[in-house]
Amino acid sequence: MSSSQWRDDDHDHDPSDDEQAKGNRKRSSRACDQCRKTKSKCERSPTDAELCKNCAASGNVCTFLGPSYKRGPPKGYIHAIEQRWQTIESLLGAVIACPAPQVQALLASLRQDDLARDILNRVDAGPFGPLGRTGAEATKEDLLAQIFKSNESASASSRDAARLRRQSRISREVVSSSQDTIPMQVPTPEWQDRISTLLASAAGTGSTFNAEGPLAQRRRTGDASVFNQFGSTSEFGMGQGQDAWGAMYTMPPSGGAQSDSDDAADDAAEGVGHLSLDENSEIRYHGLQSGLSLLNRSSRKDDRNEGGIWRLPMSRIFPLPSSCMGYLRYHEEEAALPVTLPPVAEQERLLDLYFTYVHPAFPVVHKGHFWAEFNARKHSPPLSNPASPASGSSPPSSAHTQPASPVPRVLLLAMLALGARFTTKNVEPPPAKGEMWTGGKKYFDDARAILNTIVHESRPSTCQALLLLGHREFGLGSMEQGWLYFGLAIRMALDLGLNRNSDKWQYRGAPLFGASEKQMRKQIWFGCVIADEYSAVYMGRPVYIHESEFDIPLPALDAQEETEDWQPARCDPMQMVCDPVPARVMSCFRASATLSVIAGAIVSRIYPVKCPGRRERLQALAELESRLDKFYVALPDTLRCDTITKRVVPPPHILFMHMKYWGVVLLLHRA
Numbered sequence: 146m147s148s149s150q151w152r153d154d155d156h157d158h159d160p161s162d163d164e165q166a167k168g169n170r171k172r173s174s175r176a177c178d179q180c181r182k183t184k185s186k187c188e189r190s191p192t193d194a195e196l197c198k199n200c201a202a203s204g205n206v207c208t209f210l211g212p213s214y215k216r217g218p219p220k221g222y223i224h225a226i227e228q229r230w231q232t233i234e235s236l237l238g239a240v241i242a243c244p245a246p247q248v249q250a251l252l253a254s255l256r257q258d259d260l261a262r263d264i265l266n267r268v269d270a271g272p273f274g275p276l277g278r279t280g281a282e283a284t285k286e287d288l289l290a291q292i293f294k295s296n297e298s299a300s301a302s303s304r305d306a307a308r309l310r311r312q313s314r315i316s317r318e319v320v321s322s323s324q325d326t327i328p329m330q331v332p333t334p335e336w337q338d339r340i341s342t343l344l345a346s347a348a349g350t351g352s353t354f355n356a357e358g359p360l361a362q363r364r365r366t367g368d369a370s371v372f373n374q375f376g377s378t379s380e381f382g383m384g385q386g387q388d389a390w391g392a393m394y395t396m397p398p399s400g401g402a403q404s405d406s407d408d409a410a411d412d413a414a415e416g417v418g419h420l421s422l423d424e425n426s427e428i429r430y431h432g433l434q435s436g437l438s439l440l441n442r443s444s445r446k447d448d449r450n451e452g453g454i455w456r457l458p459m460s461r462i463f464p465l466p467s468s469c470m471g472y473l474r475y476h477e478e479e480a481a482l483p484v485t486l487p488p489v490a491e492q493e494r495l496l497d498l499y500f501t502y503v504h505p506a507f508p509v510v511h512k513g514h515f516w517a518e519f520n521a522r523k524h525s526p527p528l529s530n531p532a533s534p535a536s537g538s539s540p541p542s543s544a545h546t547q548p549a550s551p552v553p554r555v556l557l558l559a560m561l562a563l564g565a566r567f568t569t570k571n572v573e574p575p576p577a578k579g580e581m582w583t584g585g586k587k588y589f590d591d592a593r594a595i596l597n598t599i600v601h602e603s604r605p606s607t608c609q610a611l612l613l614l615g616h617r618e619f620g621l622g623s624m625e626q627g628w629l630y631f632g633l634a635i636r637m638a639l640d641l642g643l644n645r646n647s648d649k650w651q652y653r654g655a656p657l658f659g660a661s662e663k664q665m666r667k668q669i670w671f672g673c674v675i676a677d678e679y680s681a682v683y684m685g686r687p688v689y690i691h692e693s694e695f696d697i698p699l700p701a702l703d704a705q706e707e708t709e710d711w712q713p714a715r716c717d718p719m720q721m722v723c724d725p726v727p728a729r730v731m732s733c734f735r736a737s738a739t740l741s742v743i744a745g746a747i748v749s750r751i752y753p754v755k756c757p758g759r760r761e762r763l764q765a766l767a768e769l770e771s772r773l774d775k776f777y778v779a780l781p782d783t784l785r786c787d788t789i790t791k792r793v794v795p796p797p798h799i800l801f802m803h804m805k806y807w808g809v810v811l812l813l814h815r816a
Contacts, residue, residue, distance in 0.1 A: 177207045231273070238273035241265065254344055260332065261340060420454045420642070420650065420657075427604055428454075428657070430642020454652060482598060484554060484591040487561070491571055492519075495564035501714040503563045505730045505798035506737075509612050509672035510560070511665040512706065515552060522551030553606045555599065558592035559613040561585070566617070567714070581621070589617065600633065603640040605669055611637065612672050615680075624684055631676045635689055643670040644695035667700040671738035678741040681748050682812060688745040699735045706730040711796040726793055729783050736776075736784055737802050743772050744809045751816045769813055777806065 177197055180187035190201040200207035217223065240248060256262040268274050419431050486492065496519070500512065565572045565585030572584045592610060599607060615630030638644065643666050650657040658666070674690050681688045710725035750757075750765045757765070786795055786803045794800075 175209065177209055178211050179203075179205050179207065181211055234268055234271060234273040237265070237268045238271070238275065241269050242275040251344065255340065257343060258336075258340060260336060427602070428642065429603065429640055430645055482591075482595055484558070484595060486554070486557070487571070492557070492561065495561045495568070497564075498567040498714050499560045499564035501711075502567050502797075503560075503613075503616070505711065505728055505733070505796065506801055507612075507616055507672060507675070508706075508730055508734050509609050509669055510556075511661055511668060513703075514661045514665060518552035519557075522557075553604075553610075555592050555595040555610045556606045556613075558588045558595070559610040559617075562588035562592060563613055563617050566620070585617075589614065603637045605641060605643070605665065608634050608637045608641065608643070608669055608673075612669070612676055615676060619680065619683070624680070628680050628684060628686070631673075631680050632689070635673045635677060638670055638673045641666075643673070644690075644697060646697045648698075664700055664703075667697055668734070670695065670697050671700065671734070671741075674738055674745070675741045678745045678748070682744060682808075687754070688748045690745060691749060692742050692746060699738060700731055702735075703731045707732060724793065726796055727783065728796060729799065732781065733784060733799050733802055736780060737805065739776060740802070740806055740809060743769065743776060744812065746772075747809065747813050747816075751813065766813065766816070773806075773810060773813065 176187035177200060179185075179200055180197060183199075185199050188198045190196045190198050193201055196207045199205075241252065243249075252265065256265060270276050419433075420428055487495075504510065504512065562585040565588060569575070569584070573582070573586060576582045592614060596607070596610065596614070611630045611634035615627040615634065618624070618627030618630060647658055647663060647666060674695075677688055677690045680686065707727065707729055709728050709730075711728040712723050712725040747769050750769070751762070756762070784795075784799055784802070786800065
């Protein structure tokens, strides 16, 4: 053994300094086999450069046959590498073992490359592949032994497995040494690009819809055996039949798909081809899956489509005579019911209670627009005006001219039924002992009677009435009836397209809705979101509205409602004394709607009928908790509730929003 086996760490050593450094001990980066075996310090012998001190003293031969491994990385780093390796090979092993034809076709395409085929074969024979799993044991030591067996040379294949399990470090070194002798290419970015091209070419030759079996695939790709019985494909004007028929059932290239998707998104944003008008002049929305947007691109000889808006009245009334005014018939049906409204002064008193205690917490009614309609009702004959277009559904005057109309009675009665719950004057008398007080029941019964007559016709005003009646029933403890009212309101809102952003909807170049109508549509929809989440959590039901199913933005802030002072109503029977504070109605409503969206995601992702896996569940918990934290941090100062400093107590609806937040936090963490 030459002295070259001794490697000094100091590579800048000057031979001229040997005499000065004779007494200094030199550190070696490598130990001989005997010192490695006895775990002794290996130092150069001063008398013999071929031996170390220990071998010279014991008379042994000083050899350097063992591996030249230095101290390895930290144990945590090795554990992390092993964990990533096990995860990747487990995933590849599961893919290799999958018997699905699509997966096997993908693997066959990958095996066309030499390096990819070698990687797949080693994974297949490894401890996580289909072949290796049959012989692998359960413990980690047995797993290392299995890896060693699959990589060691033939001369060492007879070693005892127990010994291998005891020598995990040596096992790793032998595995690495044996793998170093195997010629293997190093994956490069060019190789990855080549694999991607290979997979793309393999996917392009296959059929998009392969799940229906060979017969369906043959029929869709235009096989001659199918078309011969009907004659040549040229009879259908297809040119070359196979390409033409295949194009009908395969997805377009990525560029074309993106272009079509952008065009469809633009059409949906403008409402072109997605909107229809019934005989009551109500706007309905139809999504892409309905196909109406495709029909809108073709020329029509009838008058079913006018300016991109379909005329789709209910059955048995098309074509609609020009002299027929459907909205008048609707109003006459509503007014024909024997419903008596209280005097105007009593209505105003109950509405004052409603806008003091109900509206700030659940503002599904546009306050300014409602008062304009209410004043119109006071000065209009009972049967001479149509139903409210202020529900936000009538097209502009260029399409369908309608006179200004008062607030519908069903909405007015629903608001009176809620306002009557906050007073004992001019309402039902106090109940007997042990019975529930039925304040406002008369207004509720009248509203329900009208609702039974018009519920089949979707109108925003009817949707508002359903939300308010459901709100009242939940407050009284009648959850079943309130649940049904909320469900009807949500269905009606979807029918009216309230879940879509209507800011760009146009008719012949003019906006379809005014500013107040757009604001009211947003308030109604997010009222549905709040109602859906509240009823789902309260009754343990699944949510109906998911955040991926609407794109309408939150309602805009109303300066008047934001700065308007809130204080108890003048006719409050409790005679509470409270300093006026800013109401902040719309900012509180926006925060409550955002919180309801998060709560709905918690119900659908954490409390589903089919529980997800533990990993997915933990990921969802962390994500939703982060969303709740961001929501609370982003609250403006006007909506915060500071219990430490002696600030002004916020109004009840802001306090209720904070109660709801902590309830949602409990809902998430108790899972």
